[in-house]
Amino acid sequence: MSPNTSAKSYLWYGTGLLAADVLLVWALERIFAVRNTHSVMLALPFAFCILHLVAIAVLAVAMIYRKAAREIFDARARVLEPDLQSRFTDHAYGTDQSAALKPLLAKDALIVEHSLVQFSLLMKGQGREHLCELATELGFTAKWSRECTSGNAERRRAGVVALSLMPLSASRISLRKALHDRDPEIQVLAARALVQSGDQAELQDIFVFSLSQTLRIRACLTEDFRRHATTLCATVVPKILATGDKKQIIIMFEMLGAWRRSIHLEGWKQMFDGSSGSNRAVVLRLLPYVSSPDEAQALLLGALSDESQEVKITAANIVSHWELSAAVPALSVLLADSRPEVNRAAAQALSRLGSVGQQVLEEAVLGHMRRSGGAALEALEYFNTGRLVGTAI
Amino acid sequence: MMQFADVSNIFTIVEKWFIFYVCVDNGLQFMLLAVGFFTLHGKRGRLSLPEIETLMKSPLLPGVSVLTPAYNEELTICDSVRSMLMLRHPSHEVIVINDGSTDRTLSLLTEEFRLYRSSRIPTGNLPTSAIHGVYESLDSIKLVVIDKENRGKADALNAGLNHSRMPLVGAVDSDSLLERDALIGVSTPFLEDPDNTVATGGIVRVINGCTVKHGLVQHIAAPKSLLARLQVVEYLRASL
Numbered sequence: 001m002s003p004n005t006s007a008k009s010y011l012w013y014g015t016g017l018l019a020a021d022v023l024l025v026w027a028l029e030r031i032f033a034v035r036n037t038h039s040v041m042l043a044l045p046f047a048f049c050i051l052h053l054v055a056i057a058v059l060a061v062a063m064i065y066r067k068a069a070r071e072i073f074d075a076r077a078r079v080l081e082p083d084l085q086s087r088f089t090d091h092a093y094g095t096d097q098s099a100a101l102k103p104l105l106a107k108d109a110l111i112v113e114h115s116l117v118q119f120s121l122l123m124k125g126q127g128r129e130h131l132c133e134l135a136t137e138l139g140f141t142a143k144w145s146r147e148c149t150s151g152n153a154e155r156r157r158a159g160v161v162a163l164s165l166m167p168l169s170a171s172r173i174s175l176r177k178a179l180h181d182r183d184p185e186i187q188v189l190a191a192r193a194l195v196q197s198g199d200q201a202e203l204q205d206i207f208v209f210s211l212s213q214t215l216r217i218r219a220c221l222t223e224d225f226r227r228h229a230t231t232l233c234a235t236v237v238p239k240i241l242a243t244g245d246k247k248q249i250i251i252m253f254e255m256l257g258a259w260r261r262s263i264h265l266e267g268w269k270q271m272f273d274g275s276s277g278s279n280r281a282v283v284l285r286l287l288p289y290v291s292s293p294d295e296a297q298a299l300l301l302g303a304l305s306d307e308s309q310e311v312k313i314t315a316a317n318i319v320s321h322w323e324l325s326a327a328v329p330a331l332s333v334l335l336a337d338s339r340p341e342v343n344r345a346a347a348q349a350l351s352r353l354g355s356v357g358q359q360v361l362e363e364a365v366l367g368h369m370r371r372s373g374g375a376a377l378e379a380l381e382y383f384n385t386g387r388l389v390g391t392a393i
Numbered sequence: 394m395m396q397f398a399d400v401s402n403i404f405t406i407v408e409k410w411f412i413f414y415v416c417v418d419n420g421l422q423f424m425l426l427a428v429g430f431f432t433l434h435g436k437r438g439r440l441s442l443p444e445i446e447t448l449m450k451s452p453l454l455p456g457v458s459v460l461t462p463a464y465n466e467e468l469t470i471c472d473s474v475r476s477m478l479m480l481r482h483p484s485h486e487v488i489v490i491n492d493g494s495t496d497r498t499l500s501l502l503t504e505e506f507r508l509y510r511s512s513r514i515p516t517g518n519l520p521t522s523a524i525h526g527v528y529e530s531l532d533s534i535k536l537v538v539i540d541k542e543n544r545g546k547a548d549a550l551n552a553g554l555n556h557s558r559m560p561l562v563g564a565v566d567s568d569s570l571l572e573r574d575a576l577i578g579v580s581t582p583f584l585e586d587p588d589n590t591v592a593t594g595g596i597v598r599v600i601n602g603c604t605v606k607h608g609l610v611q612h613i614a615a616p617k618s619l620l621a622r623l624q625v626v627e628y629l630r631a632s633l
Contacts, residue, residue, distance in 0.1 A: 010428060013428055013431075014424050014425070014428045017424050017427050017428065018420060018421070018424045021420055021423065021424065022420065025416070025420075041405075041408065041409065041412065044412060044413075044416060045412055045415070045416065048416050048419070048420075052419065052423055055423065055427070056423075056426075059426070059427070059430050062430075063430075184585065185441060185444055188444065188447075214584060214585045214586070215453060215583075215584040215585070215587065216448075216581060216584035216585050218453060219447075219448055219451040219453040219454055219584060220444060220447045220448060220451070222451055222452075222453060223447055223450055223451065254453065255453075257452075258451065258452045258453050260452065340514065340515070340516045340518075341516050344514065344516060374512070374514040375514055377512040378511075378512045378513055378514050381511065381512045385531070
């Protein structure tokens with residue numbers, strides 16, 4: 001749920017509660033308070049106090065009940081868990097335990113379910129498959145699918161986590177619905193479950209789906225996609241590039257860059273031409289992962305004299321990363337740029353280009369030029385003290 | 394001339410308005426309490442531990458500069474800075490602005506974090522009072538200390554903004570401690586809706602009575618003195 005949607009729903013929720021509160025106070029005053037107080041003026045505060053004391057008491061009892069119920073559940077679970085775990089182990093190794101577990105469902109279904117989910121998380125391969133069959137036989141799979149559509153976010157979350165352990169054939173429909181949940185964490189859990197299922201079609205679909213989602217979801221899924229980088233670059237990435245949808249392609253490039261691993265990608269250069277400054281910078285950030293220094297040198301040197309500040313800074317950072325000494329003249333020009341971020345990036349890059357670059361910086365310091373001298377001194381100091389500069393590609 | 398009955402009527406009207414005001418004010422407070430009760434349950438899991446772990450690895454998470462103006466804070470400054478350096482975030486820097494302290498704030502920081510006078514240049518040009526020096530640590534920690542003339546918190550924050558190098562900036566009092574995942578928590582709205590998010594904030598709680606070790610809250614407890622307890626209630630009420 002976006003913050004705006006969330007704020008709107010709370011506003012409606014709050015207004016509804018306030019309206020109900022006012023109505024109840026008014027009704028209580030008319031029906032009860034006026035008859036039981038001698039003063040008409042006291043009737044309203046009397047009704048107000050009675051109603052709110054009762055409401056606060058109900059909320060307090062609900063809280064205490066919730067806590068007590070949780071403690072009773074935990075205590076009972078501690079008693080049952082050793083036996084349940086040994087039964088799950090036997091079942092995972094092929095001895096059917098469903099008949100022995102079914103009688104427990106009448107009273108302790110939640111504990112059995114919770115233990116089964118926790119135990120399944122530890123298992124892999126055939127053992128996990130046996131436990132999934134057990135979950136279906138005990139009726140948990142159907143319950144988890146129902147929970148995925150619950151109004152309670154915690155229940156939906158638990159349902160998705162449990163279903164992510166199941167084979168895709170049993171969980172696909174519910175997980176696909178959960179992709180559009182209003183809770184971003186549930187969306188991530190469902191997407192991750194589908195990616196980890198190993199199904200290639202699902203992997204590609206989720207990759208495309210993630211491109212239209214918020215940065216929070218994309219950031220969470222980037223790591224999951226990283227493991228499938230080669231597959232994705234061979235299948236769905238070229239398809240997205242072919243669509244020509246600039247917004248989607250730039251978001252995709254941001255994700256590919258965040259993988260920080262070499263990939264085979266063709267057609268990325270087209271996105272550099274004719275894009276805005278910030279988009280060109282995104283494309284450029286991908287350069288170290290899709291190209292070699294020899295291939296990209298001309299583009300990089302051109303980018304150092306680009307009109308966009310962001311492109312210049314990104315190019316300077318890549319030059320520094322590749323230690324391209326051919327860029328020294330262009331960086332010397334940038335060192336005198338009027339924008340402090342640009343001459344700082346140029347100075348940091350020059351400090352990493354060996355003696356030629358450092359000589360340029362020393363001259364800038366000795367030349368007492370306020371702008372370039374300060375950036376040059378900072379870069380030399382950071383280089384000599386071996387400190388991190390704080391600029392990433 | 395005003396009769397007794399007129400005065401009495403005025404008092405009655407004032408009394409009625411007063412009762413009405415109390416009822417409306419308490420009604421609103423109750424509404425907030427009820428909304429909080431029902432929504433807190435769903436909110437608790439907004440950023441779960443696995444999600445924080447995943448976000449910690451992601452290069453897409455924007456960096457944060459934590460700006461901490463300090464004026465005569467020798468008693469708490471080292472603990473506070475240590476706590477801010479230990480915050481969980483993949484790329485954050487701490488910028489302490491010593492706003493012309495007359496006590497040992499700067500010397501304590503210099504000793505504790507092995508500061509040296511750095512050549513770090515400002516990248517912003519907001520107006521500030523004279524900067525005496527910028528210091529960084531010889532250790533591999535991202536700490537910057539700006540020593541400047543005293544001209545109040547706003548001016549100190551301007552100096553910090555000029556030296557910050559991260560896309561997001563947070564201002565924290567130097568006598569405050571943050572929860573370890575606080576930075577990721579406050580960055581989340583920028584990840585969800587960057588176009589409509591200008592600023593975010595958190596809940597302030599009173600630390601009196603809690604056990605703090607190495608800049609981290611180890612045990613949460615209510616303060617012993619009645620006055621401090623009332624202060625806790627006031628803070629909680631303010632955050633409703």
